[in-house]
Amino acid sequence: MSDLEDFNHVFADENNGSGFITENSGLINKEEQSQSRRAGFGWTSYHTLNEIYDWLDTLVAKYPGVVTSITGGRSYEGREIKGVKVSLRAGNPGVFIESGIHAREWITPAAVTYILNKLLTSEDPTIKDLAQSYDYYIFPSVNPDGYVFSHTTNRMWRKTRSRGNILCYGADPNRNWDFHWMVAGSSSNPCSDTYAGSSPASEIETQTLAAYITSVADKFDVYLSFHSYSQLLLFPYGHSQEKVSNYNELLSLGNEAAAALAKNNGTRYTVGNIYDAIYPASGGSMDWVRGTFNTPYTYTWELRDTGRYGFLLPAEQIIETAEETLNALVVILQHAKKNI
Numbered sequence: 001m002s003d004l005e006d007f008n009h010v011f012a013d014e015n016n017g018s019g020f021i022t023e024n025s026g027l028i029n030k031e032e033q034s035q036s037r038r039a040g041f042g043w044t045s046y047h048t049l050n051e052i053y054d055w056l057d058t059l060v061a062k063y064p065g066v067v068t069s070i071t072g073g074r075s076y077e078g079r080e081i082k083g084v085k086v087s088l089r090a091g092n093p094g095v096f097i098e099s100g101i102h103a104r105e106w107i108t109p110a111a112v113t114y115i116l117n118k119l120l121t122s123e124d125p126t127i128k129d130l131a132q133s134y135d136y137y138i139f140p141s142v143n144p145d146g147y148v149f150s151h152t153t154n155r156m157w158r159k160t161r162s163r164g165n166i167l168c169y170g171a172d173p174n175r176n177w178d179f180h181w182m183v184a185g186s187s188s189n190p191c192s193d194t195y196a197g198s199s200p201a202s203e204i205e206t207q208t209l210a211a212y213i214t215s216v217a218d219k220f221d222v223y224l225s226f227h228s229y230s231q232l233l234l235f236p237y238g239h240s241q242e243k244v245s246n247y248n249e250l251l252s253l254g255n256e257a258a259a260a261l262a263k264n265n266g267t268r269y270t271v272g273n274i275y276d277a278i279y280p281a282s283g284g285s286m287d288w289v290r291g292t293f294n295t296p297y298t299y300t301w302e303l304r305d306t307g308r309y310g311f312l313l314p315a316e317q318i319i320e321t322a323e324e325t326l327n328a329l330v331v332i333l334q335h336a337k338k339n340i
């Protein structure tokens with residue numbers, strides 16, 4: 001079971017997974033939130049959008065000339081898609097990282113901010129070398145409206161919060177990209193959790209982030225999209241079994257990365273192209289990037305776990321999850337560095 005599926009059958013009863021507009025399941029954990037405020041920004045609890053954005057601002061202030069603020073677009077409700085660029089050396093190739101496109105997948109901004117912090121603070125020579133070898137374009141929460149809604153109102157919210165339909169809010173922002181849109185694993189029902197939107201890039205988040213990605217597409221060779229859950233490392237495509245030109249390389253590199261990931265805690269990942277490794281699903285961000293720009297190294301992660309906690313992964317697992325993911329990232333980025 002993974003987030004790429006339509007979860008209506010699992011969640012419809014208790015938490016509005018169908019996307020109907022109701023004020024139910026106020027699942028915000030007030031106690032956890034107040035704890036995180038007391039402790040400052042860290043990785044022992046999940047953070048709100050404002051906490052994440054404020055932390056990004058502190059990095060910009062703390063690392064002048066290295067960390068710069070970037071805007072990947074904006075949301076239906078007018079929020080910024082806020083990110084940072086990390087550049088320790090001029091003339092580096094780039095790595096583009098996005099997480100949180102599905103609102104309820106809280107482990108993804110948590111793990112990505114942890115990795116971002118490591119790139120800036122680690123004394124490990126391997127991590128320092130990677131930090132200096134690439135420019136990083138990092139957007140922890142590319143569906144900010146959904147993320148906020150998952151904190152304030154419905155913990156299981158997945159989609160955007162656009163008001164295109166009288167019955168149901170939002171579209172699935174990872175079915176909305178203009179590459180084989182609505183070909184597979186997408187719904188035309190606005191109340192479905194995998195509703196692809198009324199047209200390709202109907203969502204303002206997709207439009208504006210696509211424009212930003214286009215503006216820097218010649219600057220990055222690695223594109224990483226973070227989701228949860230299922231423990232998968234996926235590469236294009238999702239719309240068909242068509243193999244990308246470096247299919248064998250992405251598969252063997254993915255398997256090497258998964259082996260490195262398993263070293264710390266024995267966490268096992270399955271590696272493959274979306275269509276074969278899980279099921280057909282089109283209109284995702286990674287496939288659009290690969291199909292539009294022919295970016296050589298593109299992966300989509302489905303982080304922990306395999307279903308025991310699912311989207312509700314306990315915060316105690318953030319650091320272990322991020323650490324093991326970073327080990328895998330090292331393998332991918334070292335390989336890319338040699339080959340681009």
Ligand SMILES: [Zn+2]
Pocket residue numbers: 003004101102105174226227228
């Ligand atoms: Zn997802």
